Structures are given as C-alpha cells and as structure tokens.
Amino acid sequence: MDPRNLNRHFADLCDRAGVRRVRFHDLRHSCATLLDEQGVKIENIQDVLGHSSPTITKTLYVDPTDKVRRGAVDKLAFLFDE
Template sequence: MQVWDELDVKTFLDFSKTDRFYIVYLLALTTGMRKGELLGLKWQDVDFTNKTISVKRAVTRKKGGGFEIGSLKTGHSYRNISLFDYVIKELEEYKHEQRKFKMKNRKTYKDEGLITASSSGSFILPRNLDRSWLSALDESMLKKIRFHDMRHTHATLLLKQGTHPKVVQERLGHYSVTVTLDLYSHVSPTIQKTAAENFGDKIFGTQSAQTK
C-alpha cells in the first residue's frame, strides 16, 4: 500500500484538471470508491441537493470473458457517500460539458446515463482507464501509486485528520469497522498522537505547553 499526502492529492488534481478522466480521479480521491464502482456510476446516483452519491453497481469482469455493468461484491458495498462542496461543483460543470457533447453527437451517442462514458455512450473498459491513469501519473512526476491506492489515500487521510473509523468504514463499504482498522493499522500512531493533543488542548488549552 502506497498513499499520497494532502499536497500530493492537490498537486495531482491540479495537474490532471484537463484530463479526460479528471472526474474519475477526483471521485476516487475524495470518496474512496473502487475502480469498477466509479465506472458504473450514473447521473441518477448523484443527489445534488443533499450532496451525496449512491454506489449501486460496478463494471465487473464476466465469467465468459469481457466486462459488464453488474451488481456489487457484497451488501455492504451498496452505500451513500457524502460529497464535498467542491466535488459537487465539479460534477455540475462536468455534467454541463457532457450534455453539450451529447447534443453535438446525438446521432451516434447512445445515452445510458453514465457519468463517465465512451464517445458512443457505453461504459469505459478498466484497461482504458488504467492506460490514461498511468500516463497522467508518469507526467505528474509524483510518487508512483496504483489506481487502487487512491482509495487507500482517501481512507488514510481521513483517519489522520481525526475522522471516526466508523465513518471511514461506511464510505469505503467495508464489512465492519474492524476490517477498516486492521487495514489501516499503520495510521494508528498518528491517530493516537492527534487524539492526545486534541484532548489536552480541549482541557488545558495552551497551559500545558507553557508549563514545560
């Protein structure tokens, strides 16, 4: 597991702003969704009023070969994720640009309601996303991570910032909070330190530092 820090995340998102798959990278880093879940998202899954996104399906590999949009791995994978205001704004702008593309290509575009779609309206193959991701990663000159590590980055940063593990579990769609804590045990020392400092500040304020 390799993860980025906050500066890495900001740098990559700024760098990839004009990338075809920018909205995918943005959602991966700010929601912790899996690759297949991201590619299976539809506009009907976004609640712009309540600022949430519902994970209901994913692009998965078929038994006989190839890919399809199918059900999620487990019941816990079906979930609602709260979105940051900035992400909502970016989704609104992306939807507007996509609408213009659909109108311009309405004779050839088969609209399936997908947030991320090919030029014909069908879902994106994971390997095509991977190809663009690796290219953007190389050009960004940032620390090399896997696509799935953007999910780990989201969880790690939330935990370091003091977010309750139960909330992180729900955002990631893990079976239980124990799974989340075990997977991100490397963050525990930081959480402990932050908790101790916050606890002390709330009770003693700056007095503890002044008495040293």
C-alpha cells in the same frame, strides 16, 4: 470502463504530473489514512469506502501516520506535568 484502461489512464496522469506511479486502488488507502489522521471516526471512513466492517477498514486500509502516533503519545504528557 475496463479496469485496465482506468489503470493505464491513471498511470499516464501520474507521469504527466511528474509524480511517482501508484496503483489507482492505492488512493483508497490514502483516503482512509488521511481521514483517520483528521480524526474521522472509523465507522464514517468505513461508510465512505463501502466496507461491510470497520475492522476491514482499520486493519487493511488505515496506516498510522507520525502525526497520529505523536498525538497519541502527547496525550500522556499529563503524567509528566509538575
């Protein structure tokens, strides 16, 4: 399939679903971020996306979410226990 046809078809699906248009490639970023948020190891996410390096996956594809940030900060709660 020609990538332009895939992109046009995907844009049409977004329009029919009434959601904001995003690039088809953006779904890879969303997948990586959602898997990371669920606690999947970066090496497993790398395998799913077919990257040669976990560094590429982590730096270019995984965006930290508020849930992940909050979980990290919550791990410091023991410092304030009485």
